[in-house]
Amino acid sequence: MRIVLAVFLCCVVKLSAQTYEVGVFAGGANMVGDVGRTNYILPSGPAFGGIFKWNKSKRYAWRASVIYGDFTADDTKSGMESRQERAYIVDNSVLEASLGLEINFVEYNLHKLGPAFTPYLYTGLTYFRYDFNYIDALQVQDINQKEGSFAIPMTVGAKYRLNQFLILGAEIGARYTFTDNLDASNPEGSNFEQFRFGNILSDDWYVFTGFTLTYTFGRKPCQDCFQ
Numbered sequence: 480m481r482i483v484l485a486v487f488l489c490c491v492v493k494l495s496a497q498t499y500e501v502g503v504f505a506g507g508a509n510m511v512g513d514v515g516r517t518n519y520i521l522p523s524g525p526a527f528g529g530i531f532k533w534n535k536s537k538r539y540a541w542r543a544s545v546i547y548g549d550f551t552a553d554d555t556k557s558g559m560e561s562r563q564e565r566a567y568i569v570d571n572s573v574l575e576a577s578l579g580l581e582i583n584f585v586e587y588n589l590h591k592l593g594p595a596f597t598p599y600l601y602t603g604l605t606y607f608r609y610d611f612n613y614i615d616a617l618q619v620q621d622i623n624q625k626e627g628s629f630a631i632p633m634t635v636g637a638k639y640r641l642n643q644f645l646i647l648g649a650e651i652g653a654r655y656t657f658t659d660n661l662d663a664s665n666p667e668g669s670n671f672e673q674f675r676f677g678n679i680l681s682d683d684w685y686v687f688t689g690f691t692l693t694y695t696f697g698r699k700p701c702q703d704c705f706q
Contacts, residue, residue, distance in 0.1 A: 499697045500646065500693040500694065502693030502694055503527070503530065504689055507689060511683065513665075513681075514554055514664060515556065516552075516553070517557070522550070526548035530544045538582065538586060538587070539581060539582050541581075543576075547575075552567075569612065573607045574607060574609075577604070584598040601652070604631070606629055609628070609658075615674055628657050630655060630656040632653075635651055636649055636650025645692065645694060648692075649689075650691065651687075653684055659681065665679050
């Protein structure tokens with residue numbers, strides 16, 4: 480009777496029994512645009528935030544995050560001679576909220592004892608806020624105004640379970656944005672047309688590079704009851 484009851488209870492919670500993760504992200508941020516360096520992985524400021532994951536299966540998880548990052552676009556550190564001579568320096572920051580799907584390269588079973596490791600990809604949809612700036616008389620003009628835009632995150636990483644509850648990850652996440660003014664090169668509005676420069680047909684990117692540490696919790700899924 481006890482065995483029958485255990486099997487029955489396991490099947491009853493089949494739909495609701497899932498594994499969740501909650502944790503933090505810490506690392507650095509940089510941008511790629513019409514000012515500064517063109518390296519995609521070269522942080523110029525800190526980035527940090529929180530992450531939540533809902534592991535729906537061994538192959539994928541729904542993921543949500545909120546991350547803040549600071550960066551500096553500095554022409555004097557660029558490898559392009561024309562930018563070095565121009566010598567613009569633009570500081571900006573982003574605060575993003577992202578929701579999407581994390582896909583594991585191999586089966587990642589958190590309900591079995593022992594190590595678990597897999598590379599992964601993440602993509603979805605991101606909304607972020609940033610400072611609206613423009614450049615006049617060779618100086619960045621900050622009018623204390625925030626703008627919002629969307630971005631497509633393209634993240635590659637790897638994660639390793641340290642113990643039964645903690646998972647350590649490392650990732651590089653590029654965001655292709657739908658704005659060209661993270662570097663103050665293309666301010667929108669008829670009053671700012673005279674301040675535009677650079678390639679106005681190419682939108683900016685920003686990149687988060689760092690580590691994640693998450694705590695996993697939740698009941699064991701029914702399909703693993705007999706493993």
